[in-house]
Amino acid sequence: VTTWLGFGVNQARERYIKALLESSAETELPDPCLPADLEVEVTKDGKIIDLDDDDDDDDKPKQKTAAKLIGTGQFAECLHRTFPLLEKEKECKDSPCLFNGQHVPAIDFNVNHFVGVSEYWHTTHEIFEHGHKDKAYDLKTYQERVDEFCSQDWKSIEKGIKKEKWGHKVDEEKARDVCFKASWVINM
16 A cells, blocks of 8 residues: 555645646636536635635634636546646656656556555545446446536536435535546546
């Protein structure tokens, strides 16, 4: 088991948002990794400001909005934009390297028939498995289901959440984040 600090899905999302902010002086930015027509506010350090932060809790400092991301629901573009976050161009001093110049032991798939990635399991079980006869454990099925989900507009997704189309565990936050998370897993 290993982890690479800074390359988990949540930190990758923050780095992605920071890169979006740095790429433009605009305060409204299109985001292909969000469902179409979904709007979210973000801080300058790449964090999404949750809707729940608007409550009247005076003890919590309010987060300052740096920009608004507007979802375009273009999953192929999301994949394209998240790939550079892997930093595959960095020098590999101890081959083989997976990303960011980090050594990874070679995997012999004839011996090791299973490689687990926790976020792959989480997204598969939360949205891309429910309501399907077959599991989404193979990459082709996973990609098809991700593309199908992420090409929907936000209003359709909200209706699906209310009807528990993807199960009772899927809320707006999970639905909002899953397209980015899936793109990260696929690129990884």
